[in-house]
Amino acid sequence: MVNINELIEYYKKMLLIRKFESKILSLFDENKIFGTTHVYIGEEAVAVGACSAITRDDYITSTHRGHGHFIAKGGDVKLIMAELFGKEAGYSKGRGGTQHMSDLTIGHLGSNGITSGGIPIATGAGLAIKYKGLERVVLCFFGDGACNEGYFHESLNFASVMELPVIFICENNLYAMSTPVSSVFPTKDISCRSKSYNVPCEVVDGNDVLEVKKAVEKAASKAKKGKGPTFIECKTYRHFGHSRNDPKIYRSKEEEKFWLQKDPITRFKKYLISNGGVTKTKLGEVENDVKIEIENAIKFADECPFPDPNNVEKYVFCES
């Protein structure tokens, strides 16, 4: 049974992701952040639910839409923000940006700018866990679009044959950029694909943090016993477009409204108040903590220095 403080922590994490990303959208206009970004708003329950089911020693691989996974795994928002600001103090010392960050000290093996690019990497991490005889698991996050890439098929197959401790978590947000899943998948669910690789699958409500957590917990416990991979399809929705400048002309207002009513954070807040007996005052404190944490992150990112252009060639090779 999950205790109330843990539930509040899930709420805080989801809110932190949402407020962090809402803020970075406005920071583009202030010219503090450059290029583009892919926000996770609307999908927070997947990352928070999944990462709550594993330990710090377990691993994740992430995607182009990766801030949520990173924060859920315990990433420091100050250092993520500094990276987005292009600063030396950022996770990648300003060399990576939004799609290229990692923190091996907390088991984050990297976000990835190539759709499905992290799937074989997660599978290889699973191979290393088995090789070393560790009791750990890798969560491999990817979207619906990635399931039409070859890596998906090759890696699910290999993970199954080798019985690797990898949990393939598909964040099915119904669109690969603008392309609806219905036009590029011949089946209602994507998860049925995993059956052909003998990988057990589960379809969950990706906007229900506790449902995601429960499914990942079950899969992780199985994987850590050496019983191989699981595929979990989380049905969810991104509130914003694919990337920053996406006009969202490919989906209807009715559909957006329908999904906004299923917003994972609003739902969980209601649940905490009505079923968990959490007071609005307590949640107000959490919301305030989140606000302060983000303000501090922005202040930190703004004040720390840019990398020295003289060192632009540093880190191509490992010299040791």
Added chain:
Amino acid sequence: MLMSEIFYIKALQDALFEEMDRNENVFMMGEDIGTYGGCFGVTRGLLDKFGKKRIIDTPMSESSMVGWGIGSSLLGLRPIIEIMFMDFITLCMDQIINQASKMRYIYGGAVKTPIVIRAPAGAGRRYGASHSQSLEALFMNIPGVKIVAPSNPYDVKGLMKSSIRDNNIVLFIEGKLLYWNKGEVPKEEYTIPFGKANIIRNGDDVTIVSYSRMINECLKAAETLEKKGIDCEILDLRTLYPLDFETVIKSLKKTGKLVIVEEGCKTGGVGSEISAIISEKAFEYLSSPILRIAGLDIPIPYSPVLEDVTIPDAKIIENTIYKKLLRTQVKL
């Protein structure tokens, strides 16, 4: 030093056995590398000694295989991946170019990816266009990849050991036609550093720069040219990244003439890059234009009579150098 004369393939196998013995985190992945022993027999005997945990026969999934290697390397393993024919490395390009080669940089130096990709390359076995290519030049355009291309048993062993111990992604090019060449190899342990060209023949008239199998063709050509009064110096680059242009320039200061020989296509080839480097850094030492001798810019044909004229050999090298030197009116 106690030496023994062994085949290139045996020297390579010895390096793999010794390094796997030395470090339990070293393992191999590839297609048919276990019981079958690899398409060219390089991994024969490894399964018996190291077992299925460390010699992994993979599904035919080259694209993902490099990614599996990356993931395992992030957790401290040191994968050696066999790509059956270098031609098939085209299936791995995303994981090499967008992931492995960039990972350290884009994660701000926080990770390392010690991966060796073994790739048997080259024509001459009548395998046709998809099983005969020398694609190393493509990778010279990718920052973050080290490229190793040994020409003889001594080098293949010493360079493989260095490759396995390196903390970066190393593309290790094996000459398909070199496997059954013999050479002297020390019995005791040694490694060869990257970026140090080997002067395998001293000469005063012309500097020939090459690597991998073409070295043997250059040596044969040099013997004939010597009889015609041309004294060739031959430099075996050993590694294309890092590239030892200092040794090339040093030799050029003596000879004034530079010929680059490679098996891959001429356009955008290894010779193009070396030629550009020398033009930038050592133009004043050139007494005649740089000469590139390379494969024709065509797919490798099947028919023996066609394949033979596509790839440089000793005769082509000899004739080209001889005519070129005459044309530039060098005193013979």
